[in-house]
Amino acid sequence: MKAAVCASFKAPLRITDVTLASPRRGEVEVTLAACAICHSDLHFIEGVWGGALPAVYGHEAAGYVTGLGDGVDAYRLGQRVLVTLIRACGACQCCSAGRPVNCENPGDAETPLSLADGTPVVQGMKTAAFAEKVVVDASQLAPLPDDMPLDVACLLACGVITGVGAVFNTAAMPPGAAAVVIGAGGVGLNAVQGARIAGARRIIAMDVAPEKLDAAREFGATDGVLASAGDAGARVLALTDGRGADFVFVTVGAVAAYEQALGLTARGGAIIMAGMTGNDDFMRLNPMMVAYQEQRLIGSKMGGAVLRRDIPRLIDLYRQGRLKLDELISKRYRLEQINEAIADTAKGGTRRNVILFDAFEGGI
Ligand SMILES: [Zn+2]
Ligand SMILES: [Zn+2]
Known part of the structure; x- marks a missing residue:
């Protein structure tokens, strides 16, 4: 599959073929339709937060379930889902207290990504969604209704829950x-x-x-x-x-x-x-x-979101016209144009720039 790989900080991302492992126990493969660019991605690409390279960033995505690891019963193949960076064990003190964003045991799963020569590629923010597909923990997903446009839905994965959640949950x-x-x-x-x-x-x-x-x-x-x-x-x-x-x-x-x-x-x-x-x-x-x-x-981290509680609420508010989502999108790009999209985001003045993948129009 194609992915935008960051090989050195502050340099343009390279669109290249990357191997993605099959989902293991508790994991799901999602073929992405859309991924928005967030300032956290820019921080990583610019080296502000450090981290090992090569890496694939991107953490605000939506797509279709195309692979299920053992033990994942909550999703079915073909289902529309949101993909985010919040990985939670569901059992620690924070998860039990309704704060999965602070999960004490999110796991340090082996990266599913590697280059053609076998070099491992860091799964940025546990997601790596500047790529045609991701393999993530099932806790990083939320189900989406079949009629929810995925370029709009991906915004719920980070920017929207962070801002709205800061008001509803944190404050x-x-x-x-x-x-x-x-x-x-x-x-x-x-x-x-x-x-x-x-x-x-x-x-x-x-x-x-x-x-x-x-x-x-x-x-x-x-x-x-x-x-x-x-x-x-x-x-x-x-x-x-x-x-x-x-x-x-x-x-x-x-x-x-x-x-x-x-x-x-x-x-x-x-x-x-x-x-x-x-x-x-x-x-x-x-x-x-x-x-x-x-x-x-x-x-306030990720708006204190609890995905399965908050995403359905936000979708209802969107459908009633009370939560603006379409208006948040500044521009849509293809994966090949990602460096242009990142430069536009870095300039400021934009709301959210969204990368679209083939599955956006073609489905799976
Ligand atoms: Zn973000
Ligand atoms: Zn936990």
Whole structure:
């Protein structure tokens, strides 16, 4: 099968033939129809998070089940599924507490990928979905309805659950709260629409790009504030009766955004930390002020998603027109155009760029 292999950091990916092993016990082979490009993929391709090479990245996908390992009863051949990076044992303390994103024993399965000469290829983020097929653990899948378009469905695998889940699951935001969302990209727009669905009284989008604030309004932001403006903090206070926001969602991996968030949070308010920075980034904060104001800093990974609980909810909201998904796609590319798609994503200004595979039109 064809895959986009990263052989050295910051270099273009190489489309080449890669061998994929058959699914072992508990694993499923999925022939992909679509895979979106996420900023986490860019972090890996640029070497920001390190890791061994060669590797195949891509972790936000959807396709058809084409192979079942022993012991997988929950799926059938031909079924439409979403494929994500969340691999969970289902039995550890975190999984038992409904937090599979923090699974303590996700396993370190041998990579199913190798080059023609036998060199093993790292299965990036346990998925490796910049390829025509993947073999992943069954816990990384969620069933999709037969009428769900797969270019749209793949977005649910990461960007959407990360943003919407930060609101629904991590923040458990009550109706009537005032929210700030820093960053109006792929994750931020989903935090904005999550806040709209959750009934926020005010949803203030902040970004350094004015055109992204317009996009945020389409997704439900009541106000837009240019993050780089000198009076950004004062404007947020003015929009929240001088209190600051009950919830500030940081959806970009920038230390400056986290430090800005501290000044926008109300007493008793929470900063939801969803933007992933580099390994060596640190922020400055004044612990006394956080303690005195009883503020909370809460990490949010993949929106605290539980796939089999959250994906059906999001599909219902999409079908009713309450969750925007089609509008999240900036552009569609073929696998051969992946470097162009990655460059477009890196430039910023895009929502989600999606790679389509032959199975998108042809099925299996
Ligand atoms: Zn992602
Ligand atoms: Zn577990």
